[in-house]
Amino acid sequence: MTALQVTGLTVRHPGARDRPAAVDGVSLEVAAGTTLGLVGESGSGKSSLARAIVGLVPAHAGRVLVDGWEVRTRTVRDRRRLGRLVQVVLQDPDTALDPRMTARRTLIEAATAFRRVDRAARAGRVTELLGLVGLDPALADRLPRQLSGGQRQRVALARALAVEPGLLIADEITSALDASVQAGVLNTVRALQHRLGLSVLFIGHNLPAVCHVSDTVAVMRHGRIVETAPTATILRAPRHPYTRTLLASVPSLRAPSPRIAGQRARPPRPNA
Numbered sequence: 642m643t644a645l646q647v648t649g650l651t652v653r654h655p656g657a658r659d660r661p662a663a664v665d666g667v668s669l670e671v672a673a674g675t676t677l678g679l680v681g682e683s684g685s686g687k688s689s690l691a692r693a694i695v696g697l698v699p700a701h702a703g704r705v706l707v708d709g710w711e712v713r714t715r716t717v718r719d720r721r722r723l724g725r726l727v728q729v730v731l732q733d734p735d736t737a738l739d740p741r742m743t744a745r746r747t748l749i750e751a752a753t754a755f756r757r758v759d760r761a762a763r764a765g766r767v768t769e770l771l772g773l774v775g776l777d778p779a780l781a782d783r784l785p786r787q788l789s790g791g792q793r794q795r796v797a798l799a800r801a802l803a804v805e806p807g808l809l810i811a812d813e814i815t816s817a818l819d820a821s822v823q824a825g826v827l828n829t830v831r832a833l834q835h836r837l838g839l840s841v842l843f844i845g846h847n848l849p850a851v852c853h854v855s856d857t858v859a860v861m862r863h864g865r866i867v868e869t870a871p872t873a874t875i876l877r878a879p880r881h882p883y884t885r886t887l888l889a890s891v892p893s894l895r896a897p898s899p900r901i902a903g904q905r906a907r908p909p910r911p912n913a
Contacts, residue, residue: 642672642673643670643672643673643706643709644671644707644807644808644840645669645670645671645705645706645707645808645842646670646704646706647667647668647669647670647694647703647704648668648705648706649666649667649668649703649704650664650666650668650690650700650705651664651665651666651700651701651703652686652689652690652692652698652700653701661863661864662686662701663686663864664689664693665686665864665865666702667686667690667703667861667864667866668703668866669859669866671840672840672856672857673807673838673840674838674840675840675841675856675857676830676834676840676841676842676843676855676856676857677841677842677855677856677857677859678843678844678845678851678852678854678855678857678858678872679842679845679851679861680845680846680847680851680859680860681846681861682862683846685861685862685864686863686864687812687813687844687845687846687861688812688844691810691812691842693705694712694727694810694842695727695729707807708726708807721755724755724804725755725804725805725806726808727806727807727809727810728801728802728804728806728808728809728810729801729812730794730797730798730810730811730812731797731812731814732812732813732817733817734785734790734793734797735785735793735817737797738785738796738797738800740784740786741784742784742785743781743783744771744780744781744782744785744788744796744799745767745782747796748766748767748770748771748781748796748799748800748803749763749766749767751800751804752766752767752770752803752804754803754804767781768781770799770802770803771799773799773802773836773837774795774796774799774802774829774833775829776799790817790819791818791826794814794815794826795826798814798826798829798833802833802837806839807839807840808842809839809841809842810841810844811841811844812844815845815847815850816845816847827850827853830854831853843855848887848888848890848891849891852872852875852876855872856871857870857872858870858872858875860881860883860887867883868880868881868883868884875888876888
């Protein structure tokens, strides 16, 4: 079963016909209940691909199917259906969260966007969502400015989960965080994928981070997918020269340290 199927997708830069396409004939699949990691340097087209998948930028050619439904955003009904099927968590939680809304209000607004939630049940739902992402429910009444960067990103993740999507797109969600906080967020994503049976497209430029959470990895360069393989194959026997270059820049990937290996099985650290 396929959660996401992208076929021959092309996205062009607005008003720049002479420039190469931002996304050039990309095809990829996310199998239901798995994580596909999409890795590439800045400017490779990863974020343009993510935006096209959810209809935020127009596709010049190709098709996108989410849970078998062809993505379209022509009507309010289309946009609502897409919002129930897929949610996106972006790189910078500072701009993703409304600075005037507490975590509680943010999560209630998301939880009631597509379904009715009894007022008496809302407090319990907020507590449940914060717990899922490793946050203390006592943080529910704080504004974004009263939370750390890692906590804000976890609230953004909880907001996406509030809709109960089948597919989650995580677009560079750890790149704005300190290295010490990144591992905790990565572990949370991995744990959520297993616990909830989520299908995840995890996008990043940091190959160790992408490999840490992914079952399969697709490598993107200059708007094209140059290699797709199971994570173990990417790490041990990459076929494309660009993939080998990415690996060579992080020598420790070939022999993961006990610390990284241990983190995969560890529960998310609360409040990071």
